[in-house]
Amino acid sequence: MLFVFCTIIVIFILTFYIWHQMESIRIGYEIGTLEEKVLTLQREVDELETEKSSLLSLDRVEKIAKEELNLVEPKKEQLVYDEFIP
Amino acid sequence: MSTVFQNRARIRIIILGFFFMIWLVGLTIRLIQLQVFEHPRLKTEVLEQNQNRNTVHPKRGTIYDCMGNILARSLPIQSVFFSPFKGEPSNLQLEKIKKLKRILDLSENELQSIHKRIERNSSFIWLKRKISPEQEDKVKKLYLSGIYFLEETKRFYPHGRLAAHILGRVNIDDVGASGIEYKYNSVLEGKKGEHLILRDAKKREYRFETLKEPEAGKDLILTIDETVQYYAEKELEKAMRKTEASWGTVVISQPATGEILAMANYPTCDLNNPPSMPLSLDRNKAIHHNFEPGSTFKIVTAAAAVEARKVNLTDSFDCSKGFIRVAGKTIRDHELFGVLSFPEIIIHSSNVGTIQFGQSIGDEIFFETIKAFGFGKKTGIDLPAEEKGIFRPLDNWTQISAASLSIGYEISVTTIQLLQAINAVANKGFIISPSVVKKILDPAEESREKPYRRKRIISERTATLLTSILQNAVQRGTGIAARINGYRVAGKTGTAQKFDPSIGGYSSTVHTSSFAGFVPADNPAFSMIVVIDEAKGPYTGGEVAAPLFREIATLVLRYLRIPKQQEHLNTIIAERRLRQVER
Numbered sequence: 001m002l003f004v005f006c007t008i009i010v011i012f013i014l015t016f017y018i019w020h021q022m023e024s025i026r027i028g029y030e031i032g033t034l035e036e037k038v039l040t041l042q043r044e045v046d047e048l049e050t051e052k053s054s055l056l057s058l059d060r061v062e063k064i065a066k067e068e069l070n071l072v073e074p075k076k077e078q079l080v081y082d083e084f085i086p
Numbered sequence: 087m088s089t090v091f092q093n094r095a096r097i098r099i100i101i102l103g104f105f106f107m108i109w110l111v112g113l114t115i116r117l118i119q120l121q122v123f124e125h126p127r128l129k130t131e132v133l134e135q136n137q138n139r140n141t142v143h144p145k146r147g148t149i150y151d152c153m154g155n156i157l158a159r160s161l162p163i164q165s166v167f168f169s170p171f172k173g174e175p176s177n178l179q180l181e182k183i184k185k186l187k188r189i190l191d192l193s194e195n196e197l198q199s200i201h202k203r204i205e206r207n208s209s210f211i212w213l214k215r216k217i218s219p220e221q222e223d224k225v226k227k228l229y230l231s232g233i234y235f236l237e238e239t240k241r242f243y244p245h246g247r248l249a250a251h252i253l254g255r256v257n258i259d260d261v262g263a264s265g266i267e268y269k270y271n272s273v274l275e276g277k278k279g280e281h282l283i284l285r286d287a288k289k290r291e292y293r294f295e296t297l298k299e300p301e302a303g304k305d306l307i308l309t310i311d312e313t314v315q316y317y318a319e320k321e322l323e324k325a326m327r328k329t330e331a332s333w334g335t336v337v338i339s340q341p342a343t344g345e346i347l348a349m350a351n352y353p354t355c356d357l358n359n360p361p362s363m364p365l366s367l368d369r370n371k372a373i374h375h376n377f378e379p380g381s382t383f384k385i386v387t388a389a390a391a392v393e394a395r396k397v398n399l400t401d402s403f404d405c406s407k408g409f410i411r412v413a414g415k416t417i418r419d420h421e422l423f424g425v426l427s428f429p430e431i432i433i434h435s436s437n438v439g440t441i442q443f444g445q446s447i448g449d450e451i452f453f454e455t456i457k458a459f460g461f462g463k464k465t466g467i468d469l470p471a472e473e474k475g476i477f478r479p480l481d482n483w484t485q486i487s488a489a490s491l492s493i494g495y496e497i498s499v500t501t502i503q504l505l506q507a508i509n510a511v512a513n514k515g516f517i518i519s520p521s522v523v524k525k526i527l528d529p530a531e532e533s534r535e536k537p538y539r540r541k542r543i544i545s546e547r548t549a550t551l552l553t554s555i556l557q558n559a560v561q562r563g564t565g566i567a568a569r570i571n572g573y574r575v576a577g578k579t580g581t582a583q584k585f586d587p588s589i590g591g592y593s594s595t596v597h598t599s600s601f602a603g604f605v606p607a608d609n610p611a612f613s614m615i616v617v618i619d620e621a622k623g624p625y626t627g628g629e630v631a632a633p634l635f636r637e638i639a640t641l642v643l644r645y646l647r648i649p650k651q652q653e654h655l656n657t658i659i660a661e662r663r664l665r666q667v668e669r
Contacts, residue, residue, distance in 0.1 A: 007110065010110075010114065014117070043161070043162055046159065046161060047161055049156060049159075050156060050159050050161060050242055050244050051244075053155060053156040053244035053245070054242075054244035054245070056155075057244060057245040057246070057248070058245075058248075058312065058313065058316040059245075059246075059248075059316065059320075076571075079644065
């Protein structure tokens with residue numbers, strides 16, 4: 001009876017150990033995949049921020065405003081200051 | 087019968103149990119042997135087969151302007167290299183490379199260099215570094231063995247040539263080579279790290295260990311304002327095209343803090359496509375070029391005379407001859423004046439008058455005042471290779487030195503030194519070192535804002551008086567082209583003849599024109615210096631530099647939302663203040 005009990009305990013421990021190892025590896029894969037995803041997304045954010053900055057560069061905006069939208073510089077009398085700085 | 091059968095069954099069960107137990111014990115022993123006794127050896131073997139130790143290059147810090155706009159950022163990009171397998175014939179290796187020639191745009195020189203490395207049996211050969219994503223796709227589609235990619239980073243400048251001389255450039259290994267990139271390289275580059283990556287038989291990553299955490303480079307926030315910088319560069323370029331000058335520079339700063347808002351240079355270039363010989367990019371004229379300032383230096387002469395109480399505002403000087411002889415040399419005025427008061431001498435920029443009161447200062451006091459204004463030494467701006475100008479020690483002065491220095495000759499200065507000097511006047515007598523980096527963003531600690539130190543060099547009375555004189559110089563003197571309706575502008579023009587070594591004297595045809603000023607005069611929002619070298623056609627500071635000051639200042643005043651002052655009162659206020667100080 002004791003022998004059977006010990007055998008069951010040993011089998012249980014070994015099974016648990018194997019399961020633990022398998023789970024660790026599975027979680028390792030998952031962490032690796034997620035870390036890679038975070039890195040990719042961070043890079044994407046960086047790239048998009050840089051692209052946005054490039055698209056909003058003043059010479060480009062001025063060129064589009066003047067050449068495509070036919071906007072002009074405001075005349076002196078058209079300038080209204082929203083607050084007075086003494 | 088049943089007993090015999092039961093006995094046999096029991097024996098069989100015992101035998102089976104015995105074998106099962108042996109199998110179980112054997113399995114346990116083997117597992118203990120593998121997992122405990124042979125664990126270190128087996129682990130080492132597995133690691134040798136499946137582990138990769140990767141050096142992790144930290145991300146280089148980003149550079150922002152004072153409004154948080156990105157000026158420089160590193161982004162990942164692929165580089166392609168060739169690693170032939172052992173024993174691969176060199177002609178086959180070369181054939182592979184030739185297939186990539188067009189895609190990678192390899193020059194003959196590059197091909198020869200690769201060929202040499204193949205002949206030397208190199209196991210790692212760079213084919214092309216930092217290729218475009220399109221090139222990467224094309225190379226991958228060829229499925230060539232031995233061709234691999236390595237991820238690196240490339241510096242991108244989203245605004246192209248904006249602030250090119252301040253930002254500087256990095257080399258192919260992303261190490262700063264000039265400008266801020268060089269000066270703050272140790273802050274921007276960070277520290278390398280090391281990763282251990284374990285892969286299974288299918289090369290999937292199943293364990294990732296950080297052996298050494300890479301330290302990302304710290305981000306920098308500059309004092310530069312993208313919009314002000316853009317205005318300065320745009321207007322400078324227009325002026326340069328109009329005057330056909332050899333080079334020009336504009337620097338705009340906040341006098342109270344010494345922070346540089348813009349530093350424009352022309353000629354310039356796109357940082358994303360720098361010239362093959364980027365020397366022009368590495369030379370920032372505002373800090374690397376020494377020149378004789380001419381009349382803009384009269385501000386210092388006037389400050390020394392007033393501070394030493396060698397001249398009163400009511401003092402008059404006879405300038406009617408139009409020339410003055412000093413130690414056998416004749417120095418002339420740019421036009422004929424009569425008798426001029428001390429302020430009128432500066433307002434109309436009379437050389438004859440300035441020399442007269444300049445000589446009364448005394449060499450020692452004059453020398454000390456010039457030194458106090460920061461000439462002859464570096465301003466300490468946080469940009470690399472700043473020049474300190476050329477200013478002779480007092481012992482080497484000749485009989486004509488005081489006279490020459492009075493009108494801005496016999497001394498070479500940098501643009502940034504002149505700006506620092508005009509800032510001292512704008513600051514009511516305090517001198518402050520200029521700076522271009524506002525903050526270093528450090529995630530580990532609180533962001534460090536760079537402190538600024540100021541030192542009084544002239545009294546408030548002298549500074550106020552000079553401001554009034556400079557305001558008049560713009561209202562009705564040589565700087566009239568810098569006048570902006572609705573704003574009180576203080577400033578001084580300069581037109582210096584350039585020394586021509588071929589004739590051993592000063593040329594009458596090539597000049598350096600300048601204008602240094604600040605606005606609004608009583609509470610300056612910004613100061614600005616404009617230097618234009620060798621302008622064709624009109625060449626005086628009043629004709630070339632002062633109008634450029636006005637154009638840029640008008641835009642910057644609007645951008646900074648500085649409201650107009652009472653327009654019709656400007657002249658009256660300027661003259662009244664002068665009279666008040668006179669009393």
